[in-house]
Amino acid sequence: MKEAQYEGADAVRKDHVLVAVRFRPMSDREYQRGDREVWECEGQAVGIADQDTGMQVKFMYDHVFGGAASNADVYGAVASPIVASALDGINGTIFAYGVTSSGKTHTMMGSGAAPGMVPQAIAQVFATVARAGARTEFTLRLSMMEIYNEVLNDLLDPARSNLKLREDPRRGVGVEGITEENLVSAEHAIQVIARGNENRKTAATAFNEGSSRSHTIIRLSIEARDRPGANADPSFRGRRTFSLLNLIDLAGSESAKAEIHSKQRMEGSFINKSLLTLGTVIHKLAEGNAAHIPYRDSKLTRLLQSSLTGSGARVAVVCTVTPASTQAEETHNTLKFASRAKKIAIAAKRNEIMDQSTLISRYQEEITTLRSQLDIVMREQLAQRENLLASVRNLGTVRGTTSIMLAEREFLQAQLSASDEHSDKLARALERMRLQLAESRGVDPDAIGYGLDEDVAGESAAVVSAARTLRHGYDHVLAEKVLAMESKVGAAIDALRAKEEQIGSQRAVLASLAGLEDQIQGQLSEVTAENTTLRGENACLRRELDRLEAQNNHVQGYYLDDLSHAELSELIGTLTQAVERVRITVQLRRLARGKRGSNVSLLGGETPSTGMSREAMRAALQELQLHSPSTSDKLTNGHAPDVPTEA
Ligand SMILES: Nc1ncnc2c1ncn2[C@@H]1O[C@H](COP(=O)(O)OP(=O)(O)OP(=O)(O)O)[C@@H](O)[C@H]1O
Numbered sequence: 001m002k003e004a005q006y007e008g009a010d011a012v013r014k015d016h017v018l019v020a021v022r023f024r025p026m027s028d029r030e031y032q033r034g035d036r037e038v039w040e041c042e043g044q045a046v047g048i049a050d051q052d053t054g055m056q057v058k059f060m061y062d063h064v065f066g067g068a069a070s071n072a073d074v075y076g077a078v079a080s081p082i083v084a085s086a087l088d089g090i091n092g093t094i095f096a097y098g099v100t101s102s103g104k105t106h107t108m109m110g111s112g113a114a115p116g117m118v119p120q121a122i123a124q125v126f127a128t129v130a131r132a133g134a135r136t137e138f139t140l141r142l143s144m145m146e147i148y149n150e151v152l153n154d155l156l157d158p159a160r161s162n163l164k165l166r167e168d169p170r171r172g173v174g175v176e177g178i179t180e181e182n183l184v185s186a187e188h189a190i191q192v193i194a195r196g197n198e199n200r201k202t203a204a205t206a207f208n209e210g211s212s213r214s215h216t217i218i219r220l221s222i223e224a225r226d227r228p229g230a231n232a233d234p235s236f237r238g239r240r241t242f243s244l245l246n247l248i249d250l251a252g253s254e255s256a257k258a259e260i261h262s263k264q265r266m267e268g269s270f271i272n273k274s275l276l277t278l279g280t281v282i283h284k285l286a287e288g289n290a291a292h293i294p295y296r297d298s299k300l301t302r303l304l305q306s307s308l309t310g311s312g313a314r315v316a317v318v319c320t321v322t323p324a325s326t327q328a329e330e331t332h333n334t335l336k337f338a339s340r341a342k343k344i345a346i347a348a349k350r351n352e353i354m355d356q357s358t359l360i361s362r363y364q365e366e367i368t369t370l371r372s373q374l375d376i377v378m379r380e381q382l383a384q385r386e387n388l389l390a391s392v393r394n395l396g397t398v399r400g401t402t403s404i405m406l407a408e409r410e411f412l413q414a415q416l417s418a419s420d421e422h423s424d425k426l427a428r429a430l431e432r433m434r435l436q437l438a439e440s441r442g443v444d445p446d447a448i449g450y451g452l453d454e455d456v457a458g459e460s461a462a463v464v465s466a467a468r469t470l471r472h473g474y475d476h477v478l479a480e481k482v483l484a485m486e487s488k489v490g491a492a493i494d495a496l497r498a499k500e501e502q503i504g505s506q507r508a509v510l511a512s513l514a515g516l517e518d519q520i521q522g523q524l525s526e527v528t529a530e531n532t533t534l535r536g537e538n539a540c541l542r543r544e545l546d547r548l549e550a551q552n553n554h555v556q557g558y559y560l561d562d563l564s565h566a567e568l569s570e571l572i573g574t575l576t577q578a579v580e581r582v583r584i585t586v587q588l589r590r591l592a593r594g595k596r597g598s599n600v601s602l603l604g605g606e607t608p609s610t611g612m613s614r615e616a617m618r619a620a621l622q623e624l625q626l627h628s629p630s631t632s633d634k635l636t637n638g639h640a641p642d643v644p645t646e647a
Pocket residue numbers: 023024025027067098099100101102103104105106107208210211212250251252320
């Protein structure tokens with residue numbers, strides 16, 4: 001294999017669109033017309049076959065499958081992780097892109113012997129549901145649609161055509177009025193898809209008699225709710241997720257020049273318009289240019305908008321190609337598209353939703369956590385206070401000891417000065433005695449030595465020595481006592497300073513603890529108030545819904561044929577208004593909750609707690625409307641409906 005420059009070798013990252021290229025084997029038709037294999041693959045590389053130098057690498061992808069790869073191989077590497085994420089609440093989209101007859105339908109749908117991504121995804125979903133057992137309750141709904149000539153049709157109900165797209169804050173871009181089948185088993189899902197496939201529009205093209213001229217989208221909505229108490233992990237209690245899994249078989253991406261009839265040219269141009277827009281959108285996203293992305297230019301890109309914006313989805317593209325020489329250019333175009341798609345950064349985010357009771361129990365958990373935090377803080381604060389008081393008491397003791405020592409020091413100093421005085425007195429007495437002796441002897445006092453008179457000298461010397469001894473004794477004892485006292489006082493002063501510093505820092509800790517306590521108290525009262533409001537709102541909603549249900553039951557109790565058209569219209573109006581009011585209330589609350597930064601989202605198109613969905617309500621209303629024309633002939637019976645008035 002010859003090393004060469006290739007595009008995007010560094011872009012094989014988990015947080016990007018996962019791109020796989022799948023080669024199909026050359027068909028008999030291609031061999032018969034003398035085609036040869038010009039594109040080759042090896043590992044993750046795709047290149048041009050060169051007889052002399054081997055393969056010249058042109059592109060690298062996350063996965064490259066050769067003609068021998070099975071549908072199971074492709075599914076395991078590409079789709080299985082995305083389906084697993086979808087079951088965990090992360091939106092997933094897998095689409096097959098390629099020219100007509102390149103193997104898109106073979107990859108997505110497959111056959112009985114080699115089931116494609118769709119049947120394998122269904123099998124994986126139901127295997128996960130079975131494994132979850134009683135722990136998690138899954139609600140699976142399937143819709144199937146086609147985009148044909150930029151018109152969106154319901155494949156599960158051909159009567160519903162030209163459907164509109166609408167923005168749903170929770171579900172992303174949705175299709176208004178599309179049939180959603182509640183799935184009960186994998187077999188049921190396969191039957192529903194087979195029904196949709198029968199309705200799929202196909203037209204002959206220059207390439208393949210049975211090829212599809214429309215984009216086919218199978219959308220599986222997955223709602224998972226952990227059953228209360230069934231999960232051992234308390235953090236999972238009441239978790240509810242919602243996700244969409246889009247499985248898309250795109251129309252052939254060949255250029256319009258290959259179309260032979262005018263109708264096909266029109267189909268081709270519409271197909272090209274949506275594929276062209278898809279190409280532009282992918283090109284802009286790959287460049288990281290989030291502004292002015294023309295999602296709205298085609299139904300396909302509008303429908304895929306939330307899956308491609310990187311706001312919480314996993315996306316995989318399987319680009320199907322043929323190695324045949326006559327389609328070398330088309331294959332090259334597909335490979336270039338795949339390279340661009342590989343550069344799109346996508347972030348995966350779980351769509352967690354919470355209903356009223358889950359929300360209230362989450363708040364209660366939050367309150368309990370806050371309370372225990374507060375208890376810990378208060379206990380710490382009490383301990384700190386105790387410490388502080390002990391320190392203050394200790395300080396008093398140190399102060400007492402210090403003042404005793406100071407008094408002792410003063411006393412010793414007084415003793416020292418008294419001893420000095422006594423010593424002076426003795427010296428003065430000795431002097432006086434010497435002067436008296438000189439006077440009595442009539443001699444010069446200077447001539448009197450201490451040794452002239454034995455007795456006096458002895459007495460004097462004894463006095464002097466006693467005075468000296470006394471003085472030395474005093475001096476020694478006092479000096480020692482003063483030294484000891486000074487070191488004790490110094491240590492006490494140091495201890496005092498250390499205590500004062502400790503008290504200062506303890507005061508600071510106390511102040512910050514008091515701040516934290518205030519903060520927690522504030523949060524606690526905020527959460528408690530919100531909890532109370534929620535309970536109030538919940539009760540209001542329940543009353544409103546009970547009333548609605550009563551009204552609905554009441555309406556269902558009537559023979560509809562007995563009602564006049566006008567009465568039915570009025571009744572429908574009343575019900576619609578009431579339903580709308582509930583919806584608006586729920587939306588307002590969602591908005592209010594959104595403002596405080598919560599990721600809470602309520603049921604959107606569903607009325608909480610009654611179990612009656614808006615779709616069911618709308619279906620009931622539509623049924624009423626369908627019946628209404630036939631009621632006119634019963635008007636004369638005069639059965640006026642006893643419609644309950646709104647409270
Ligand atoms: N990987 C493959 N292995 C074996 N056969 C394949 C493979 N891919 C496609 N084929 C066969 O090639 C033919 C055309 O494939 P397929 O119908 O899936 O093409 P397509 O891209 O879906 O075309 P269209 O856009 O017209 O729907 C079919 O007969 C299919 O069985």
